[in-house]
Amino acid sequence: MARQNAAEEAGGAGDRTSMLRKAIQGPERRGISEPMERIIHERIRLAIVSALAVNDCLTFKELKKLIGTSDGNLSVHARKLEEAEYIQCTKSFQGRMPKTEFRITPKGRKALEHYLNHMEALIKAVRKK
Helix, strand or coil: HHHHHHHHHHHCHHHHHHHHHHHCCCCCCCCCCHHHHHHHCCHHHHHHHHHHHHCEEEHHHHHHHHHCHHHHHHHHHHHHHHHHCCCEEEEEECCEEEEEEEEEEHHHHHHHHHHHHHHHHHEEEEECC
């Protein structure tokens, strides 16, 4: 520990370790639920919120095709995001056919931005020479 502290003070490898530790721990979570990283970090959920962040609205069918997953997989992950209030799901009928549409919420957009900032800090800490 003393060796690490001395290295940090000298601005050497310990400084990188300190930056990495801070990046892994993440910035303050200003109003976002504690398990945010776990909710968004999962591949399918990250794909869902990312797709919705750049589209006003996507139907279940469009989202399924874009992500390349099964009905069941998309349903389970979308429900998790909906429970966290990161996405909004609207169900209706188009003629006799059911239609499910998804939108990202302001809370979901904020959580995605927080997640991306966290990942950028982590990448920066690892790549810093």
